[in-house]
Amino acid sequence: MPAVEELLPRVSKPARYVGGEYNSVRKNWDEVEVKIAFAFPDVYEVGMSYLGLQILYHAVNSRPDALLERVFAPWPDMETLLRSKGIPLFTLESHRPVKDFDILAITLQYELTYTNILNLLDLAGIPLLARERGEDKPLVVGGGPCAFNPEPLAPFFDLFVLGDGEEAVHELIDLWREVRRQGGRKQDFLRELARRPGFYVPSLYRQEGKGVVPLHPDVPARVRKRVVADLDQAPFPPRPVVPWVEAVHDRAMIEVFRGCTRGCRFCQAGMIYRPVRERTVPILVRQGEEVIRHTGYDELSLTSLSTVDYTCLLPLLAGLKKLRLSHPLTVSLPSLRVDAFAVGVAEGLTAGRKSSLTFAPEAGTQRLRNVINKKVTEEDLLRAAEAAFKAGWQRLKLYFMIGLPTETEEDIKGIGELVRAVLAVGERCGVPHGRLRVAVSVACFVPKAHTPFQWEPQISQEELRERLRLLQTELRREKRVELSWHEPRMSLLEAVFARGDRNLAPALLEAWRRGCRFDGWREHFSFPRWEEAFTAAGVDPYAYAYRRYAYDEVLPWDHLDAGVSKKFLVAEHQRAYRGETTPDCREGKCVGCGVCPSLGVRPVLAEEGRDVSLSTGLS
Amino acid sequence: MGHLDLVRLFEQALRRSALPVVYSGGFNPRPRLVFAAPLPVGVRGLGELVDVYLSSLLSPALIQERLAAALPQGLALVGVRRVPLEAPALASLVAGAAYRAEGELAGITPKEAEAARQAILKASSLPWQRRGPEGAKVVDLRPGIKQLQVEVKGERVVLEMLVRAGQEGNVRPEEVVALFLKTGGFAGEPEDFLYYRTALFAKSQGERLVPLF
Ligand code: SF4
Numbered sequence A: 001m002p003a004v005e006e007l008l009p010r011v012s013k014p015a016r017y018v019g020g021e022y023n024s025v026r027k028n029w030d031e032v033e034v035k036i037a038f039a040f041p042d043v044y045e046v047g048m049s050y051l052g053l054q055i056l057y058h059a060v061n062s063r064p065d066a067l068l069e070r071v072f073a074p075w076p077d078m079e080t081l082l083r084s085k086g087i088p089l090f091t092l093e094s095h096r097p098v099k100d101f102d103i104l105a106i107t108l109q110y111e112l113t114y115t116n117i118l119n120l121l122d123l124a125g126i127p128l129l130a131r132e133r134g135e136d137k138p139l140v141v142g143g144g145p146c147a148f149n150p151e152p153l154a155p156f157f158d159l160f161v162l163g164d165g166e167e168a169v170h171e172l173i174d175l176w177r178e179v180r181r182q183g184g185r186k187q188d189f190l191r192e193l194a195r196r197p198g199f200y201v202p203s204l205y206r207q208e209g210k211g212v213v214p215l216h217p218d219v220p221a222r223v224r225k226r227v228v229a230d231l232d233q234a235p236f237p238p239r240p241v242v243p244w245v246e247a248v249h250d251r252a253m254i255e256v257f258r259g260c261t262r263g264c265r266f267c268q269a270g271m272i273y274r275p276v277r278e279r280t281v282p283i284l285v286r287q288g289e290e291v292i293r294h295t296g297y298d299e300l301s302l303t304s305l306s307t308v309d310y311t312c313l314l315p316l317l318a319g320l321k322k323l324r325l326s327h328p329l330t331v332s333l334p335s336l337r338v339d340a341f342a343v344g345v346a347e348g349l350t351a352g353r354k355s356s357l358t359f360a361p362e363a364g365t366q367r368l369r370n371v372i373n374k375k376v377t378e379e380d381l382l383r384a385a386e387a388a389f390k391a392g393w394q395r396l397k398l399y400f401m402i403g404l405p406t407e408t409e410e411d412i413k414g415i416g417e418l419v420r421a422v423l424a425v426g427e428r429c430g431v432p433h434g435r436l437r438v439a440v441s442v443a444c445f446v447p448k449a450h451t452p453f454q455w456e457p458q459i460s461q462e463e464l465r466e467r468l469r470l471l472q473t474e475l476r477r478e479k480r481v482e483l484s485w486h487e488p489r490m491s492l493l494e495a496v497f498a499r500g501d502r503n504l505a506p507a508l509l510e511a512w513r514r515g516c517r518f519d520g521w522r523e524h525f526s527f528p529r530w531e532e533a534f535t536a537a538g539v540d541p542y543a544y545a546y547r548r549y550a551y552d553e554v555l556p557w558d559h560l561d562a563g564v565s566k567k568f569l570v571a572e573h574q575r576a577y578r579g580e581t582t583p584d585c586r587e588g589k590c591v592g593c594g595v596c597p598s599l600g601v602r603p604v605l606a607e608e609g610r611d612v613s614l615s616t617g618l619s
Numbered sequence B: 001m002g003h004l005d006l007v008r009l010f011e012q013a014l015r016r017s018a019l020p021v022v023y024s025g026g027f028n029p030r031p032r033l034v035f036a037a038p039l040p041v042g043v044r045g046l047g048e049l050v051d052v053y054l055s056s057l058l059s060p061a062l063i064q065e066r067l068a069a070a071l072p073q074g075l076a077l078v079g080v081r082r083v084p085l086e087a088p089a090l091a092s093l094v095a096g097a098a099y100r101a102e103g104e105l106a107g108i109t110p111k112e113a114e115a116a117r118q119a120i121l122k123a124s125s126l127p128w129q130r131r132g133p134e135g136a137k138v139v140d141l142r143p144g145i146k147q148l149q150v151e152v153k154g155e156r157v158v159l160e161m162l163v164r165a166g167q168e169g170n171v172r173p174e175e176v177v178a179l180f181l182k183t184g185g186f187a188g189e190p191e192d193f194l195y196y197r198t199a200l201f202a203k204s205q206g207e208r209l210v211p212l213f
Helices: A002-010 A051-061 A076-085 A111-124 A151-156 A165-181 A186-193 A281-295 A313-321 A340-350 A366-371 A378-391 A409-428 A461-475 A488-498 A502-513 A527-537 A566-578 A595-599 B003-017 B060-070 B110-122 B173-184
Strands: A034-040 A066-072 A103-107 A139-143 A159-161 A205-208 A211-214 A252-255 A299-303 A330-332 A357-362 A395-402 A437-444 A481-485 B033-035 B043-045 B050-052 B094-104 B127-132 B135-140 B145-153 B156-164 B194-204 B208-211
Touching: A002 A076, A034 A051, A034 A165, A051 A066, A051 A103, A051 A165, A051 A252, A076 A111, A103 A111, A111 A151, A111 A488, A111 A502, A139 A165, A139 A186, A151 A502, A159 A165, A165 A186, A252 A281, A281 A299, A281 A313, A281 B003, A313 A340, A330 A340, A340 A378, A357 A378, A366 A409, A378 A409, A395 A409, A395 A461, A409 A437, A409 A461, A437 A461, A437 A488, A461 A481, A461 A488, A488 A502, A488 A527, A502 A527, B003 B033, B003 B060, B094 B173, B110 B145, B110 B173, B127 B173, B145 B173, B156 B173, B173 B194
Parallel strands: A034 A066, A034 A103, A103 A139, A139 A159, A252 A299, A299 A330, A357 A395, A395 A437, A437 A481, B043 B194
Antiparallel strands: A205 A211, B033 B050, B094 B156, B094 B194, B127 B135, B145 B156, B194 B208
């Protein structure tokens, strides 16, 4: 399409739109039956860092009968150009209009990308509302973490996929082919799919009060998530697409395990991706070697929610070290556990390059850490800091959350004290005064669906700002502290949509109409515009974010089953208020979250003899 | 694509090729390579040059085969030549560059185009406002423009130019196009043109420019 060529010199980063990268796949359009466009509703550099995209790209393009091409949210300069020239949004591989595809799959990673989703649909020339899309328009499918509470998006999507996508996508393609071959319509396809686990068809349900109920007897009342039982058998992309320009995470990745059972009570990923499923060392070493050879990256990241917890970490690192590659390779971990062992591992990996190390104690006092089930003590942190400083790091980064349930002034002051204690350790370890740095990064607590804190209100903006001020005062005199925080109003919006229902959809539409885009980017985020949108739609956002939801009320995501039982979440919530912690079921004892019995799966640990299944009551 | 992006792509390709590339020392070893001249953003390179250091002597044909296979689409390997280690670095030799600019100008005639070309080449000096990081300053473009040809077919205009590049007196292709538009009184913007760098040149015997490859 020559039109695209002409657009490129006029936008800020043309490489975002050209396609044709190394390892990208361009198939013959006419020889393929099922065509999928995969949209990541943020810019190219962000989307290309996302392993899930590469996994699905590989899974679909490995099939001779299907193709999957990529599309990202165009930056405002490109949007303006597309609109002024009347060019419909196109995919990177073939530069074909997105509306020519059978299926448009959109990944839902973050609530603040929702306006970008509407914008993508509009730029593609696809009617925003599912019910206004005819047979000739693509089927719009959502997946990813936000699919576990997709209600604010319900009118815009034909289908949501819950849980692991790599098997579900094949089922979806197979059925689509079958229905289309028999001359069936979208509705036939959706009706059939809705009966299968993992597929939620919002148009076959309606909102009743806050809850969501099926419209027909053959449509299940609850949709259960998909789980890939054995990750060793799951497809892994040996030849991921290498972006033209540096991505946010510009390195090769292998997924060491999926799921995390540490059980932090605010963490949605820790609940919805259960149980833990580890890959075994020989498989990981092979995947690491392939992906490095085929991409030319010099860094391999071992990804998961908490890689230091991998039971065979040291054998894995040894195995990777033995690889005979023609070029030097660095191995990295995305996040560190707060302990000295983790620092030791990190030290072994960096070979001298010591920029900064990151730890996430999350809260400033032991009391509050117990509330959130973050089983890290001050001693752990100080010992980790000591190990890091002694090993030569001079800058540490600490993540905290404010506005957590039960938080008081004491806890905020506790953050200050903890940071000062870390500085003192640094001094004691002889880090030169001018070099010692502690970066403190603060996020605001956002209650998330399917977590023990799903009933909790978010504290008000005034209160959040008050606590941030208190923290600033606490740290004001520490020149060696770099304090940064998440914009509280963004966190408010996140909370609204994270616990929202279908009544929010009109507000979302209004916000997009008023020009909201890239809400997760400070330079584009406009809260006044959002306020106008809520007013125009007659929606009170604070009723979603600031209200304590009741145990016995039906929640907008109760019909979506992530496997973790509500009973467990209630118990966890109550234990939080009693300040009781809950152990990690990796330790060998099931704590009864309900995932394994309800989905017929079990934790899979790579290390022999650490099979938890015996105690889950599953044989 | 920016110059650093291109370097990154080339480094990745070299690693994929598994050729015996020499790696820099330090914490973050990278393939030792040096481009002759950074390619300005928005300009497509048709004859870019890069020095790559290998630790063993391989035939250019073998290198060509392995590296070409590791390059992404759009990055074609035109040729490989063996250069002795003691030869001067490419980057120090670059003194000129040939560019092609293609665009469309409504109503232009070959005669008008030729007149504008002549006017530029005949001028004794061509003062030009150049905006840089330290504000605007006036430079004389004339000494830096070595050759200029213009071809007009219908509304399609192709400018071929040889200009000074490298450390001093360098001239950018958009500047020549802007000059051409202004001189001829043609309605158009330099941004509407597509730019290609077709070859790099070195100095030989004084001011004469000869192709580097
Ligand atoms: S059911 Fe038990 S073993 Fe399975 S993930 Fe939950 S706590 Fe762990």
